[in-house]
Amino acid sequence: MYHLVFSADENYIKYTSVLITSIILNTDKNKKFQDFDKNSNVKNEKYFFHILSNFISDKTREKLLNLQNALNEIFPCEIIIHIKNDEDFENFPISGAAHSLKLPYYRLKLSSIFDESVKKCLYLDSDMLCMCDIRELFSINLKDKIAGVVGDPGSKKSKIKFKENDKKKIFYFDENYFNSGLLLINLEEYKKHNIEQKCEELASKCYYIKAADQDLLNATIETKLRYKLDFAYNFNIITLFYTICKDERKNRLNYTRAEFNEALKNPKILHYGEKPWKFLKSYFDYKGNNINDYWWDMASKTPIFREELLKEKQGIKDYLFYASLGYELLKSVQKVNLFKIYYLVKSTKKDLFYVNQASKINDDIFGFCCMLGESILHARKHKKDFFGVYFKALKIIYNFKKYHFKSRI
Template sequence: MYHLVFSADENYIKYTSVLITSIILNTDKSKKFQDFDKNSNIKNEKYFFHILSNFVSDKTREKLLNLQNALNEIFPCEIIIHIKNDEDFEKFPISGAAHSLKLPYYRLKLSSIFDESVKKCLYLDSDMLCMCDMRELFLTNLEGKIIAAVGDPGSKRSKIKYKEDGKKKAFYFDENYFNSGLLLINLEEYKKHSIEQKCEELASKCYYIKAADQDLLNATIETRLRYKLDFAYNFNIITLLYAICKDEKKNRLNYTRAEFNEALKNPKILHYGEKPWKFLKSYFDYKDKNINDYWWDIASKTPVFGEELLREKQDIKDYLLYTGLGYELLKSVRKINFFKIHHLIKNTNKDPLYTEQASRINDDIFGLCCMLGESILHARKHKKDFFGVYLKALKMIYNFKKYHFKSRI
């Protein structure tokens, strides 16, 4: 039996259904678990998909039951809903990834949904897509370890700020900082080391935290009690824009360029930053394929929820504004045109024109333009000045030129 856990509110469940479908469709029905591990005594091969949520309507529950029945014809599975309450997480701060709901924290208490017979579970963010036989992850030997996880591709300069005994303190992260979007959890060790309680205790003292549950887990699980998985198992698609590896710069992606390139050529689980249900097009992979097309291919095969998703697909256009604005910013940075950058932030009259020209942007810089455009929209929303946007764009363009995978292989 394989236990997999997701966090999803009512609106996110349809996206979770695509991930669940990708897991089923990529399971090799011709193989048993013993084909992966000859010493295994697993006989009842069945996926249990656990959804942690704050509310699921009767209509959505019926859809999930129909999804389960359809997928069960391909490979044995069961979908189980667990309702949690934000009130149970009142000691956890609202900031960063948990800016409006406490849902990101729900995974911290997932051990409470399992009895003692379940020794291991796999947590996955809903904005992921499986491209391998998920059973291979359950082969990981977690003896003596609390979790198996993948290193986060972002900068490791962040920290948690908290108060203890009336004094301000900080917990600084290092190169071993992991991404909590995929966690293979040894439930016995998780409980033994009181991770849930440690996270809640630290959270109650925090006055600054950026990545919510991810920061708390990194602060409470010692490095020696983690198993480092290949980057392919949580391939964050932002690294298709650029990835700075540990043999190129300290405190970045904790994998060598060679290790990253192996994952790039054969990613096993994609982790979408630019959500496919918002971006029909973003980055292009090693095979020069739009990374979002993989998700929509599975969405079209997803029982029950697929038709709804394909209807919504026809109205997805906002990403074109991101890209059109980003292209204008790219040109402005190259010409050091501060007036134009200021104009992009303050004047929205030409937005329809920028949206229209997005379709003419070359694929090799499309993802870069998406991210540059995001900085313009961020500046509009938070009333940032043009010079900050210029510096951020300059750094992004420099890193893209130097660390984009096509220039590094």
């Protein structure tokens, strides 16, 4: 029996259904668990998909039941809903990743939904897509480790600020900082080390926290109690933009370039930063394929939610705007046209015109242009100076040229 956990509100259920479908369709029915773990005595194989949510309507519950019935014909599975309340997390601060609701914190109490008979579970973010037989992960022996984790590709200069005994303190993260989008949890050790309680205690003392649950887990699970998984199991697609590995610069992705390249050639679970339901096109993988096409291909195979998703796909256009703005910024930076950059940041008169520029952007820089475009929109929203946009763009362009995967293999 395999227990998998997701966090999803009413609006995210349809996206979670795609992930669940990808897990089922990538399970090789010709194999048994013993093919992955020869010492296993598992006989009755079945997936239990646990969804943590703040609210799910009767209509959506019915859809999930129908999804379960459809997928159960392919491989035994059951979908179980667990309703939590934001009030249960009143001691947890509102932060960047939990700026509007406390749903990201729900995973911290995932162990409370299982009895003592369940020894291991796998948590997955809903913006993921399974490309492998997920039983590979369940066959991993965590021994005395609390969790199997994958390193985060961002900078490790983050920190948590908290008060203890009326004194301000700072907890700094290091190169071992992991991404909480995938957690292979050893439930016995998770409970033994009181991780839920430690997270809540620290959260109640925080006055600055950026990545919500992710920061709390990194602060409470000691490095020596983590099992480092291959990057392929939580392949964050932002690394297709550019990746800085640990043998190239400190405090970056905690994998060597060689280790990253192995994951790049055979990613097992994709983690979408630029959501496919917002970006029909972003980055292109090692094989030259649009990474978002994989998700939409699975969406077209997802029972019950298929028509709803494909109808939504028809109206997705904002990414064209992001890419077009970024393309204009790229040309302006290359020509050192500061007046044009000022115009892009301060004026919105030609925004509709810029959307038409998307068709001129080559595939290999499309996602790159999307990122540049987002920097402009961020500057507009937060009333940033155009000089800041210029220097940020210079940094992005430099890193893209030096660390984009095509230039490193």
